[in-house]
Amino acid sequence: MGDTNYQALEFAYERPAELGRDDLAHHPVIVVGAGPVGLTSALDLARQGIPVLVLDDDFRLSTGSRAICFAKRTLDIWDRLDVGQRMVDKGVSWNVGKIFFRDEEIWRFDLLPDAGHRRPAFINLQQYYVEGYLQEAAAAHPNITLRWKHRVSGITQDETGATVTIETPDGSYRLRTDYLVACDGARSPIRKTLGVESHGRSFRDRFLIADIRMAADFPSERWFWFDPPFHPNQSVLLHRQPDNVWRVDFQLGWDADPVEEVKPERVLPRLRAVFGDTAEFTLEWVSIYTFSCLRMDDFRHGRILFAGDSAHGVSPFGARGANSGVQDAENLAWKLALVLRGHAPDALLDTYASEREYAADENLLNSTRATDFITPKSPVSKTFRNTVLRLAKTHDFARALVNSGRLSVPATLHGSPLNTPDTDAFAAGLVPGAVALDAPVTHAGTPDWLLHHLGDAFTLLVAGDAPALGTLTLPEGVTLRRVHIHPAGAAPASTVAATHLADSEGHVARRYAMQPGTVYLLRPDQHVAARWLNPTPQAVHAALARAVGLPADPMPDAASPRPADAQPAVKLAAETDATAHAAIAQAHANGRANPPATPPAPVRTTLGLAAPDDFYEALIDAHRDLAPEQSEGLNAALALLLANHIGDLDVIRDALARARAVALTA
Numbered sequence: 001m002g003d004t005n006y007q008a009l010e011f012a013y014e015r016p017a018e019l020g021r022d023d024l025a026h027h028p029v030i031v032v033g034a035g036p037v038g039l040t041s042a043l044d045l046a047r048q049g050i051p052v053l054v055l056d057d058d059f060r061l062s063t064g065s066r067a068i069c070f071a072k073r074t075l076d077i078w079d080r081l082d083v084g085q086r087m088v089d090k091g092v093s094w095n096v097g098k099i100f101f102r103d104e105e106i107w108r109f110d111l112l113p114d115a116g117h118r119r120p121a122f123i124n125l126q127q128y129y130v131e132g133y134l135q136e137a138a139a140a141h142p143n144i145t146l147r148w149k150h151r152v153s154g155i156t157q158d159e160t161g162a163t164v165t166i167e168t169p170d171g172s173y174r175l176r177t178d179y180l181v182a183c184d185g186a187r188s189p190i191r192k193t194l195g196v197e198s199h200g201r202s203f204r205d206r207f208l209i210a211d212i213r214m215a216a217d218f219p220s221e222r223w224f225w226f227d228p229p230f231h232p233n234q235s236v237l238l239h240r241q242p243d244n245v246w247r248v249d250f251q252l253g254w255d256a257d258p259v260e261e262v263k264p265e266r267v268l269p270r271l272r273a274v275f276g277d278t279a280e281f282t283l284e285w286v287s288i289y290t291f292s293c294l295r296m297d298d299f300r301h302g303r304i305l306f307a308g309d310s311a312h313g314v315s316p317f318g319a320r321g322a323n324s325g326v327q328d329a330e331n332l333a334w335k336l337a338l339v340l341r342g343h344a345p346d347a348l349l350d351t352y353a354s355e356r357e358y359a360a361d362e363n364l365l366n367s368t369r370a371t372d373f374i375t376p377k378s379p380v381s382k383t384f385r386n387t388v389l390r391l392a393k394t395h396d397f398a399r400a401l402v403n404s405g406r407l408s409v410p411a412t413l414h415g416s417p418l419n420t421p422d423t424d425a426f427a428a429g430l431v432p433g434a435v436a437l438d439a440p441v442t443h444a445g446t447p448d449w450l451l452h453h454l455g456d457a458f459t460l461l462v463a464g465d466a467p468a469l470g471t472l473t474l475p476e477g478v479t480l481r482r483v484h485i486h487p488a489g490a491a492p493a494s495t496v497a498a499t500h501l502a503d504s505e506g507h508v509a510r511r512y513a514m515q516p517g518t519v520y521l522l523r524p525d526q527h528v529a530a531r532w533l534n535p536t537p538q539a540v541h542a543a544l545a546r547a548v549g550l551p552a553d554p555m556p557d558a559a560s561p562r563p564a565d566a567q568p569a570v571k572l573a574a575e576t577d578a579t580a581h582a583a584i585a586q587a588h589a590n591g592r593a594n595p596p597a598t599p600p601a602p603v604r605t606t607l608g609l610a611a612p613d614d615f616y617e618a619l620i621d622a623h624r625d626l627a628p629e630q631s632e633g634l635n636a637a638l639a640l641l642l643a644n645h646i647g648d649l650d651v652i653r654d655a656l657a658r659a660r661a662v663a664l665t666a
């Protein structure tokens with residue numbers, strides 16, 4: 001397996017048994033697309049016990065490296081799916097990034113300065129390895145069927161499911177499914193079939209990617225150059241990949257000719273300018289890319305759920321494409337499993353859409369801002385950008401403004417209708433909607449990791465023995481595991497069936513702001529649904545019900561048996577759909593809408609200067625003998641320094657509005 005050439009792998013087409021049959025074979029879930037998102041979806045659904053059919057129109061893995069940076073959260077998800085270790089073993093781990101402006105290093109950052117994490121901030125790994133490892137895990141899973149050269153060409157849907165038309169080399173056939181997960185990539189034929197478009201911004205810039213094979217001993221770090229001498233007025237990004245492959249991204253500008261620029265006679269001199277004339281390397285993959293930041297308005301269309309690039313697209317700065325798609329996959333899997341089993345209302349799937357649309361908006365905002373910083377679109381934005389870079393060398397605050405791509409972190413799902421808002425006072429820890437953090441623990445005397453014990457099912461993470469928690473009655477079909485955290489050396493006293501972990505280095509207590517009696521309710525995707533100090537069983541029951549999209553009713557009396565004529569959960573779901581929809585819409589609005597308007601603190605317009613004439617003289621003096629562009633730089637630096645000194649964004653916004661109004665009268 002270690003010698004597999006994943007770039008050359010081809011998967012056999014098999015004639016489907018359904019060809020030529022009149023009856024419609026039924027599959028609970030069909031996943032369209034065997035890219036990183038489709039394969040992760042399939043693995044997570046299969047882990048939840050759901051049989052999955054994966055259809056892909058191709059028979060190979062990703063061409064060229066494409067994505068290379070896979071974030072800690074993605075690794076945590078893949079760890080849960082038992083494929084993380086392979087990725088990490090092969091990948092190049094990194095935490096540190098360096099920023100250069102022209103020929104100087106201006107800043108070095110560490111994305112994971114905190115000790116006590118199993119996984120690094122990122123690994124670099126060619127997308128074909130990622131897909132190859134996921135494909136092998138999927139092919140080995142008894143719940144997953146993979147079909148290559150099966151192109152989905154049409155879908156119709158009704159109240160009970162969708163009918164999918166599939167083209168194969170032997171002709172077309174149709175299948176019936178309860179739900180279809182569309183992971184069919186940025187061009188998404190399924191999106192087009194439905195006639196829905198993504199909306200957003202396209203950027204008029206071109207980038208050249210050159211993956212080269214070269215023996216070099218640069219450290220495993222992300223290096224980003226603004227305006228370097230070897231590629232003036234543009235940016236360059238360097239990443240190390242496994243197998244001595246290096247990724248170099250050159251910003252080229254919109255006028256670059258995409259056909260000419262990929263020719264070796266154009267690419268090689270650019271690379272020699274970076275690495276020197278004597279460097280020895282071979283070209284692995286060369287490509288030109290442009291990008292857009294956009295998303296579908298709604299990730300759910302009836303029985304069809306869009307995930308990954310089909311639902312949203314971002315610029316590569318920040319590595320948010322595949323990473324956010326993998327989070328889509330994990331958000332959807334447990335919800336689909338509960339709904340398919342009739343243990344949660346169909347409306348739970350609306351929260352897949354609302355939560356991941358919210359996350360996509362965060363990604364789009366970050367990605368758009370990074371792109372604007374890296375490729376300034378006007379002379380004045382370039383002046384500010386370069387001034388920030390110059391200030392960053394010596395001024396701490398300006399480093400926070402340097403944006404070479406805010407690297408992918410998981411979204412905190414603020415405002416989700418599945419969250420139970422805090423009722424107890426927490427000074428720190430993880431708010432409802434946040435994703436669980438890892439920490440070293442000891443399990444039965446053996447070193448282990450906390451995340452290893454969270455996920456797949458709802459889990460109560462309990463500080464100490466929590467005697468008040470008592471016995472819980474659960475919503476039908478919902479399982480709840482208990483993980484108790486004890487200070488290192490303390491013995492558990494509780495007799496409740498639970499996993500007992502020792503907080504070997506104290507990181508759990510710190511990261512979760514644990515004190516005796518603290519309880520977190522974690523979802524199967526490891527997001528926090530609720531947290532309390534010494535909760536009652538009723539509070540936990542209500543939060544659990546809410547987290548599966550049911551009404552957060554008080555817990556039924558644990559002593560009284562369930563009535564013999566109790567309706568199955570799926571019926572209950574139908575009755576509560578309207579309520580759930582209303583709650584979701586409200587929470588969606590809360591999450592999205594502007595925060596309640598507070599009157600802006602206006603900038604002071606009465607005299608505040610101690611010595612007006614002295615100030616004026618100092619202002620003019622500072623500009624003495626400067627060329628016009630230096631004066632512009634001074635004004636930009638002054639604005640940045642004073643803004644940082646003021647700090648209050650309302651005051652700064654008010655000042656900017658007044659300054660702009662004055663400028664417009666000129």
Ligand SMILES: Cc1cc2nc3c(=O)[nH]c(=O)nc-3n(C[C@H](O)[C@H](O)[C@H](O)COP(=O)(O)OP(=O)(O)OC[C@H]3O[C@@H](n4cnc5c(N)ncnc54)[C@H](O)[C@@H]3O)c2cc1C
Binds near residue numbers: 150289309
């Ligand atoms: C140059 C570059 C660098 C990038 N770097 C990063 C990075 O470092 N980190 C990161 O997170 N992201 C990165 N990305 C983005 C990342 O590659 C994508 O986000 C990721 O591939 C999306 O995965 P997906 O599964 O949604 O779609 P895809 O990978 O596009 O897979 C879609 C699948 O659907 C199949 N398909 C399409 N139509 C049909 C049909 N009708 N029927 C059946 N099957 C169909 C296709 O064959 C394909 O296998 C980068 C992208 C580029 C271009």
